[in-house]
Amino acid sequence: MKIEHLGIAVKSLETSDDLFARLLGKGNYKKESVEREGVTTSFYELGESKIELLEATNPESPIAKFLDKRGEGIHHIAFGVENIYTEIERLKKAGFIFISEEPKDGADNKLIVFLHPKSTNGILIELCQEKNAV
Ligand SMILES: CC[C@@H](C(=O)O)C(=O)SCCNC(=O)CCNC(=O)[C@H](O)C(C)(C)COP(=O)(O)OP(=O)(O)OC[C@H]1O[C@@H](n2cnc3c(N)ncnc32)[C@H](O)[C@@H]1OP(=O)(O)O
Numbered sequence: 001m002k003i004e005h006l007g008i009a010v011k012s013l014e015t016s017d018d019l020f021a022r023l024l025g026k027g028n029y030k031k032e033s034v035e036r037e038g039v040t041t042s043f044y045e046l047g048e049s050k051i052e053l054l055e056a057t058n059p060e061s062p063i064a065k066f067l068d069k070r071g072e073g074i075h076h077i078a079f080g081v082e083n084i085y086t087e088i089e090r091l092k093k094a095g096f097i098f099i100s101e102e103p104k105d106g107a108d109n110k111l112i113v114f115l116h117p118k119s120t121n122g123i124l125i126e127l128c129q130e131k132n133a134v
């Protein structure tokens with residue numbers, strides 16, 4: 001397992017892309033909308049991990065709700081796993097609660113699931129696996 005990406009909720013990708021490009025000294029490598037999640041993402045490479053900036057595409061988006069309640073900032077940590085199905089079973093046996101137990105398509109060619117923050121010390125955790133890995 002590794003930290004695959006940190007998800008950061010932002011009000012405006014245009015503004016935050018400018019900030020992160022200056023901060024990291026390089027631009028994003030990808031911008032991708034995932035309409036089912038109500039987000040547009042912008043990805044930056046950072047060593048073996050990534051930064052995922054997330055802008056809401058509609059008012060019901062988890063990112064829009066998060067921005068209303070908490071403002072801009074770290075929204076989730078994504079753990080990269082070899083096999084998302086065996087990790088879901090392992091974590092369920094260990095007592096963790098998933099928002100949904102069925103992996104779905106995420107951004108950047110990944111299968112993803114989320115653990116509920118109420119079972120993980122108030123931190124939203126995503127598991128993600130390369131789509132063609134298993
Ligand atoms: C681009 C795709 C993908 C990728 O490939 O990487 C992504 O990263 S998508 C990212 C956006 N998608 C998601 O976040 C999906 C998972 N999240 C959810 O299903 C919901 O946001 C939630 C966590 C179940 C909360 O939804 P809901 O109960 O409807 O929202 P509330 O606003 O009422 O919050 C309830 C409760 O939960 C706290 N909360 C909300 N978001 C977070 C968060 N990111 N981290 C920690 N805690 C969070 C919120 O503050 C409320 O707490 P209380 O006020 O104490 O009740």
Ligand SMILES: [Co+2]
Pocket residue numbers: 005007052076078126
């Ligand atoms: Co993510």
